[in-house]
Amino acid sequence: MVDYLTCKMTSSSSSVYGYATLLFLAFLSSITQSQKLINTTSTAGGKQWAILVAGSNGYENYRHQADVCHAYQILRKGGLRDENIIVFMYDDIAFNVDNPRPGIIINKPFGHDVYAGVPKDYTGENCTVDNLFAVLLGNKSALTGGSGKVVGSGPNDNIFIYYADHGAAGLVGMPTGNDLYAKDLIEVFKKKHEAKSYKSMVFYLEACEAGSMFEGLLPSNWSIYAVTAANAEESSYGIYCPGDYPTPPQNFLLAWEIDLHDMSQETLQQQYEVVRRRTGFDYEDRSHVMQYGNMELIKDLLSVYMGTNPANDNYTVNIGIEAYPSMIPRAFDQRDATLLYFWHRYSKAPDGSDKKAEAHKDLLRLHSHIRHVDRSINHIAAILFGDENAANLMKFVRPSGQPLVDDWDCLKGLVKAYEKQCGALSWYGKKYTRVIANMCNGGIEVEQMTVASTKACLRNNSTSASDDDGTICIWGLDPNQGDREEWNESSIDITSSKEAKKHANP
Known part of the structure; x- marks a missing residue:
């Protein structure tokens, strides 16, 4: 999937590189403006629970915590109480020395602060895999630090999980301690399923090779539906990177128009198709949004999980797949994107x-x-x-x-x-x-x-x-100056990754 690396320009002398994920945009914008959503739309007396996880730390990973903060704001506006939203984030971004707007986090260009009011449930050294598993299983005795909040779900409750991080084949990271391995996640799902402590679960995972967390592992009879930003063997790609040219086009805002969809009529499958098209599914230099688990759940209306806004009843939008690629600038491999942050930090x-x-x-x-x-x-x-x-x-x-x-x-x-x-x-x-x-x-x-x-x-x-030989290979770091730029001060070359592959032999 395309991970939107949106630039947050804050002044002429400094900038913040925030990141907004198109996959998550589809979820977020689906529930934007739904002021009554969570507590008023639970089915059969059940509740709606949410776990939001930023699996990284460091200012170069601004995007992950920014998206999680944005998620909280949307859910809160939608009606979910704080006791039903559990947030994992290292919390080293808002007051980072590199942040030109101390105490503020944004997740789109010139956006509003999304940090205010976010619960500090599991931060710093408490932002661990073990605590995440304890929270999902509702096991307070297994917690080490943190707010003590867990998912106290029952058989009629729905659970939404959003996880943003760097990924790799078979695992995603956490900012402290061990990584989250696919098999361990599936084992926790199995315990949750056997305990009959949820009705249905939706898991959105934004990371490189995210499909490997579920490929061949997630059964189809557990009432768990997972959507991943990339398949099991590819990187997640980024656009709108710091210093990119041209600057994000106005039609970038089209990514937010999904908040007008009629969620009382639109299904999870229809939402998937929209995200699939917006990320250029059929193009080689794009990652592929994937589905796993119980495919019966794709028939569910969005309102089952996210509520609905009556003001959007009967609203439809029709944009053919052929229109999307022209809206998407060139993409950057996510590992190059991390290097890109450090390169801009040096160059500026x-x-x-x-x-x-x-x-x-x-x-x-x-x-x-x-x-x-x-x-x-x-x-x-x-x-x-x-x-x-x-x-x-x-x-x-x-x-x-x-x-x-x-x-x-x-x-x-x-x-x-x-x-x-x-x-x-x-x-x-x-x-x-x-x-x-x-x-x-x-x-x-x-x-x-x-x-x-x-x-x-x-x-x-x-x-x-x-x-x-002092060569760092990054795909097209500075579009304004071509594919190759030499730094006289550091004797480091920046080479396009396509060219680098011809001579790179570690």
């Missing part, structure tokens, strides 16, 4: 300033990490499988419908073995979790991974200082 800092020097160090540190991970994973694959088989291992994707890996404990074990010897994979290195899963499926055990990782990372550390 005053020459000769401490801020410039600090930003330069951060960029070089990122560059070093990227090269280290690329080289070490390739070397490990060669040690374990040989050069020719390693090449196949790096590219192999299981057929659609199969889960990422047969033994999820093996995947966790191999990741831990790598990180113990080579350091954290981080947001970038997690692009290789599919490769590590392939190692598991190929019979590699933790002891073998430990030996290979030790060899690879000892070699990598001994050679990186001598043969680093």
